[in-house]
Amino acid sequence: MVRTRVAPSPTGDPHVGTAYMALFSYCYAKQHGGQFLLRIEDTDTARSTAKSEQAIIDSLHWLGLDWDEGPDCGGSKGPYRQSERLPVYQEYAEQLLENDHAFHCFCTAERLQQMRAEQKQNGQTARYDGLCAGLSAQQVTERKAAGAESVIRMKVPSEGVCIVEDALRGSIEIEYAQIDMQVLVKADGFPTYHLAVVVDDHLMEISHIIRGEEWINSAPKHQLLYGYFGWQMPELIHMPLLRNPDKSKLSKRKNPTSISFYKDMGYLPEALLNYLGMLGWSMPGGEERFSLDDMIDQFDISRISLGAPVFDVTKLKWLNGRWLREVLDEDGFAARLSEWVYNRDKLMQIIPLVKERVDVFSDLGKMISFFVEGMPDLGPDDFDYKGAVTEQQVKVLQFSLWLMEGDIDWHSSALQQGLVALAEAMDMKIRDFLKPLFIAVSGKPVSPPLFDSLVVLGPEISRGRLRHALAVLGGVSKKKLKKLDSEFKTLS
């Protein structure tokens, strides 16, 4: 039985890279008549949020990548949220300890940092030096009794070569000496990714792991753990990483990476999926427009190319256009359009903002057009008003963007509070402060109330517009960004 999974961590916006892995995992499972599951990897207590988990679930459902088992729908191998499986990991960590495959480690962060720095300086791979590996049971007990914090690390052979099989690349050889004695259980008692993923994939009977290439280097650790437990290793399929136009790993600083951004911009889920499918994979017949079902029918991992593809929004846009005009008839188009923006929920959000400002319906057009625009059509001239200082505007926009990228509740009052506080910290009148934001967000010097508008637009589009405005104003150099960053930090 083929069983695949996608296992995102609920930190921040749901990423197109997650959708990419989910798509390939889904296709592989479905093609083989197997199951696809969703597991939430929330073992990082500091960064995981329920909000993010919900956003991931919503985004993947929007795309139509539905799972057979998961935290929202249950299943026989649950729970599917790692924070709810703590006793399970504890049991297996205990087992490793008993069989001498793991050990307690009391090293401090400072010591580890120093050790790594020295190793790197000596041209070695940074790796735990094994100081605590030889501690006796008695020593461990004593130190614990004395209240010392500790973690559990896995043991790794000091010699030899580990060979992991990748379904796309064949054998990959990595010397054990290169492999770190990974922490398996943190001081807070939570497992790290490495322990949790192995235990869960085995218990959930995952047969094929489709994940990003970034994981290749930790595959030996996982294989070692499978060996320690006496479990069968699943097939490994490492997908190439999606990249920014500058070839670095796809990141939100350089490219919109959030699935909801594309949803809010008015892309069709079918088109996004289709585009993701053509990155690193192609239909045997060379068709560029294909549906999820087409992909499942024709899927074949031997058609995956290994060069990491650049996520090119221009081509995605063209593809979306094809779906819009070639696949949808007029009824379908109308249905999708109202689903996107002219739905009742959205209108009910917008109406309170414009009702007082309108005499006849025909006044409405120019007032609300910015709610349905992607990026407003802006030029530097639009920021040229009485008393305008570009330098200052850039600062306002960049600082506001950072504020909005932070952990802020996307509600009118929270946004108002945050921005007003920022204006005060910058010693600016709120009116002057808000002006460039109005222009950036609405494309006009006047618009319905800003904070409420931001809420209607949503975080993705709002941030996108601020970035767009910054670019219109000439962009911010790396050097300047650094300077602004330190200034921003002193303010907040």
Next chain:
RNA sequence: GUCCCCUUCGUCUAGAGGCCUAGGACUCCAGGUUUUCAUCCUGGCAACGGGGGUUCGAAACCCCCAGGGGACGCCA
């Protein structure tokens, strides 16, 4: 720095030793259709990273180099 992965037009890709004077698509340019624009159609620009092998024959196989990317966390 150490280790790992990758390498065909600017970008996404086809290519499983002869069908390759390397095909398609996006972008861009030129032309046509269209009252405008868009769509659509036609055409054009543009690539096998370099060097060694193997072979009658290499974009494809092997080796070296270079370039790019990734990993080196009590993040995932």
